[in-house]
Amino acid sequence: MKVNNIIYDLYDIDFTDRRIIEHELGQTIQVQDEVEKESDKAETEEEIISESIVDRVQNLLMWCIGAVFGRWDVRMALDKSLIPKLANPFDPLPVCSPGMLLSPDGYPATLGSIVSEAWLKRRVNVLDVPTDVPNPTIADKDYPIQVDWNGILVDDEGHSNDIVKKVHEVLVLIYGEHADEREREILEILDVKSLRDYFRQPKRFFDFHIKRYSKSRRKAPIYWLLQTKKKNYGIWLYYHKLDNDTLFKILRNYVEPKLNLISSQILEVSQKVVNTDGRDKLTYEKELEKLDELRQEITEFKEELEKVAKMGYDPNFDDGVILNMAPLHTVIPWSEPPKYWKDLESGKYDWAHIAMKYWSERVKAKCKKDKSLAIAHGYE
Structure with a gap:
C-alpha cells in the first residue's frame, strides 16, 4: 500500500482516480486519513461517499454491458475463488485484464471457446495459462448468460437483444430474487425513471462511459451509441468486435x-x-x-x-477509436467524431488507414513526397 501511495503521488493521481484504479484491480478500497488530508478538494466525507456510490452504480451497469458483450466473466462475480491472483509488481503486464472472459490460450474468449471453471481454478495468477486441464472449455449454452458475440445490442423494447433486457438478465444472475429491488435502488441513486432512460439519454451512460475511457487525453470509448435524431431508437456497439x-x-x-x-x-x-x-x-x-x-x-x-x-466502412484498430468513429459521426450523439471527420477531410490524419480508404488519391500523392507516410501505407 505504501508503494502504491508513492506512485500515486509521483504521477499526481487524485483521490477519485485512486479509488477507480484499486477497484479495477480487485483490491480493497480503503479511505486513508493521509490521502484525505492531502486532498486539495474541500469535500466532506459525506460527499465522497455519495460520489462513490453513484460511480460504483454506473461502473456496475457498464460492467453488465461488458459481460453481455463477452468482455467480462460473470462467473467471477458469483464465485470470488475464480478471480486470478495478481502478478508481482515487476512481472510483465498480463495480456488481458484480470476479470476478462478468456479462451484457453489466455486471449479473449470467442464463440465456442470459453474457459471452464476448472481452467480458472488451475491458474496460479493472472499471467498463468494452464495447459494441462482435462476439460479446458465449456459449451456456450453452459455459460450463465448468452453472450452477444457480434458486439451489437439494440435500444428497442421487446427485442430479444434489447440492451435493457440484457442488462436486467445480468442483474438477475448476480442478485437473484433481489434483482428487482436492487434495480429500484440503482434507479433511485442515478435519479432516473428507468434503465431505458439511463441508456437512451446520451448525457447519462454514454457520457459517463466516454469520460471513463477518455483519461489522459485519449478518447477511446469501447461501447458506442448509434442513435436516431429524436433518440427513440439506437444501436450499441462493442468496439473490439467491429x-x-x-x-x-x-x-x-x-x-x-x-x-x-x-x-x-x-x-x-x-x-x-x-x-x-x-x-x-x-x-x-x-x-x-x-x-x-x-x-x-x-x-x-x-x-x-x-x-x-x-x-x-472497414475499421482498422491501428487508427484508434476516435478515427474509426468518425465516419459514423452523423449518428453518434457526441461532438468529437464530427471534429475528427473534418480533420480527416482536411488531411490532418493522412497517416491513418481510414484516410487512404476515403481519400486515396490525395494520400498517395503525399506518399510520393513524404517517406514516413509512404512507410505507414506500405509503399516503402
Whole structure:
C-alpha cells in the first residue's frame, strides 16, 4: 500500500482516480486519513461517499454491458475463488485484464471457446495459462448468460437483444430474487425513471462511459451509441468486435426488421381508424401518427448507415477509436467524431488507414513526397 501511495503521488493521481484504479484491480478500497488530508478538494466525507456510490452504480451497469458483450466473466462475480491472483509488481503486464472472459490460450474468449471453471481454478495468477486441464472449455449454452458475440445490442423494447433486457438478465444472475429491488435502488441513486432512460439519454451512460475511457487525453470509448435524431431508437456497439460487416449486420438484423414491423403495425392501426368512430378513432389516429413519425425517424437513421456502409466502412484498430468513429459521426450523439471527420477531410490524419480508404488519391500523392507516410501505407 505504501508503494502504491508513492506512485500515486509521483504521477499526481487524485483521490477519485485512486479509488477507480484499486477497484479495477480487485483490491480493497480503503479511505486513508493521509490521502484525505492531502486532498486539495474541500469535500466532506459525506460527499465522497455519495460520489462513490453513484460511480460504483454506473461502473456496475457498464460492467453488465461488458459481460453481455463477452468482455467480462460473470462467473467471477458469483464465485470470488475464480478471480486470478495478481502478478508481482515487476512481472510483465498480463495480456488481458484480470476479470476478462478468456479462451484457453489466455486471449479473449470467442464463440465456442470459453474457459471452464476448472481452467480458472488451475491458474496460479493472472499471467498463468494452464495447459494441462482435462476439460479446458465449456459449451456456450453452459455459460450463465448468452453472450452477444457480434458486439451489437439494440435500444428497442421487446427485442430479444434489447440492451435493457440484457442488462436486467445480468442483474438477475448476480442478485437473484433481489434483482428487482436492487434495480429500484440503482434507479433511485442515478435519479432516473428507468434503465431505458439511463441508456437512451446520451448525457447519462454514454457520457459517463466516454469520460471513463477518455483519461489522459485519449478518447477511446469501447461501447458506442448509434442513435436516431429524436433518440427513440439506437444501436450499441462493442468496439473490439467491429468489422467490415458490422453495419450490414445492423441494417439486416435490426433496422430493416424494425421498419418492417412498424409498417405492419401502421397497416393494422390504419384499419382500426377506418373501422371505428368517436374517441377510439382519435386514439388510433394519434397512435398512427406516432408510428409514422417513428418510421420516418428510423428510415433517416437507416439512410445514414447505408451511406457509410456503401462507402466501404472497414475499421482498422491501428487508427484508434476516435478515427474509426468518425465516419459514423452523423449518428453518434457526441461532438468529437464530427471534429475528427473534418480533420480527416482536411488531411490532418493522412497517416491513418481510414484516410487512404476515403481519400486515396490525395494520400498517395503525399506518399510520393513524404517517406514516413509512404512507410505507414506500405509503399516503402
